[in-house]
Amino acid sequence: MDVSSYQINQFYFLGTTVIIIIQILLIxxxxxxxxRRKKAEKEATEIKNNLQESYQELEATHSQLIASEQELHKQFLEIQQNREALRISRERYRLATEGAYDGIWDWDFITDTIFISSRGKEMLGFSKQQKLFAYEDFFNKIYKEDQNIMSEAxxxxxxxxIPYFEVEQRMEIDGGVYQWFSIRxxxxxxxxGDPLRMAGSITNIHEHKQAEAIIEHMAYYDSLTGLPNRTFFSINLAKVLEENKKAGxxxxxxxxxxxxxxxxxxxIGHSFGDELLQQVAKLLKPFAQEDFCARLGGDEFVLILPKIQSKEEIxxxxxxxxTSFEEPFCLDQREFFISVSIGIAVAPQDGEDGEILLKNADAAMYNAKQAGKNTYRRYDEFLHLQILKKIEMENDLRKAIEGEEFELYYQPQVDLKDTNSISVEALIRWNxxxxxxIPPGEFIELAEETGLxxxxxxxxxxxACKQMKQWKEQQVGIQxxxxxxxxxxxxxxxxxxxxEKMLQAYNLKSSDLEFEITETVAMEDIEYTIKMLQILKEMGFKIxxxxxGTGYSSMNYLKKLPIDSVKIDRSFLTDVMDGDEGQRSIIQAVITLSxxxxxxxxxxxxxTKxxxxxLRKEHCDKAQGYFFSRPLPAEELEVIVKKYPFTK
Structure with missing residues (x-):
């Protein structure tokens, strides 16, 4: 029993121990x-976190890859565009170099070679097969006198x-033939600062240069005689005056x-007149150095004689x-004896400025004309005073226009068949x-010369229109x-x-006025005269x-000119009364032919009576002169017209 209890106790103890051990093992x-679970959870968390981070990294990498792909695509497109642009540019350059009228050149300073386009090679006579040229090849083409210009530029x-290289020079095109080129x-x-490359164009400007030369010649030379014109003369005179001033x-x-x-x-006609001017130019040219004999215009020539030492030389x-003009000129198979009048001005005595010197020589020439022509005159102090007087009168004339200092006088023109029929001539006076x-003879010529x-x-x-309107309203009886x-x-x-404006302003008819032109005016340009007179005649005016008889017109012109009357100059009548039978015959002929x-x-x-x-005996139609009345102001003339007929 005891054993069994002991055994039971041992068994219980053993069982308990086993249970405890099992529990311990279980625990x-x-x-x-x-x-392990915690560790696994921790590892899982870490893995999860790592996965999350990896995902984010992958996502970022993916975005970067997408961006890189887009950038690469963009770059690819740009490369494609650049290639296309380069192709177009090359094509454009090729077309430009091959199709341009100008030549293209490109100088590589690294290789020291020059590329010249096909057009450039063609212009300069280079071989088409040769692609690159040395600088000497190009330089040797340049005209020797122009090579320095090229080198300096x-x-x-x-x-x-200078920002650009630009030069105009002559270059050989073929076998010693040179033409003008513009190179830029x-x-x-x-x-x-060392040059790497230089490119530009070459243009043939030969025709342009020829045109420039023609234009320059036209600008400085007279087209008829080939002599320098007024412009070139003035330039030459200024240079000579400056040079001789230094030399004394x-x-x-x-x-x-x-x-x-x-x-x-x-x-003889204008064509032969031009031929005469050409012959005169040839005659005068040897008396002066080249380009020192010029034609100013018309029949006026000038010569510059530098380095004059004495009056005797002049x-x-x-x-x-x-003397050279004593030989006749042959024109239209006829001989003409021509003379000239010469005016001379000397610097520095008569002026140091070219314009003044020319003006004084011109004045001296007119003095030679007044002395009887075919002679020469030096400018002198007396002439200078005359010029000053002329300048003063010109200034006074300008003031007279502004100050209304002019007056109109009127002289009757009496019809010898009906002495009660009166017209008048308007004559200007300067008060x-x-x-x-001041009578018109003292200022009309100057007014004409100055344009006043x-x-x-x-x-x-x-x-005159204003006065005619008044006389018509007052029924004075002036035709x-x-x-x-x-x-x-x-x-x-x-x-x-x-x-036309005057007629409208004063309500006049064309029959209220007659226009007088001198024989000299009529003959100056006969075609223009006929044209203008025809217009006036068609408007209804008397001419x-x-x-x-005082000029050089022929009686034949009376048939051509659309005129109504001729006025015989007073000098013929004076000579007739002095017993000049020749003048009597002229008056008779003029009246008959008219x-x-x-x-x-x-x-x-x-x-006189x-x-x-x-005049009555010769059947002259009208008369005018002091026998009837001197020129009078309008008011005084009205008194005479109303007082009595002009038969007394």
Missing amino acids: VFLLFNMI LAQHLYQE GKAIFDKN DWVAVFFVDIDNFKTVNDS EQVAKNIL HPTKGM IVPIGKWVLEE YIAVNLSPRQFQDRHLIDTI SLDDF HANDLTVVAEGVE EQLDF
């Missing part, structure tokens, strides 16, 4: 599982002194004018020129504020007013328009040819 197992550009280019440089030498200017050239020109040249009344005659003539026309048209006024392109052409004849300068009786 250990559980703890181990827990620890190139050096300036390569030293970066620009270089690129490295950081040290004299410079003489000869102003040469052909005597009676207009007469010869009108008698006079000898003038005499030699006059100077300090010099008193145009505004003066316009004033005369308007004043019409004769108004003189000066040479410049007759050439004025606004003349017809001015006349009178003044001073007939009547044959249905023209009225008006005699000027009738001062004997003159009037002679």
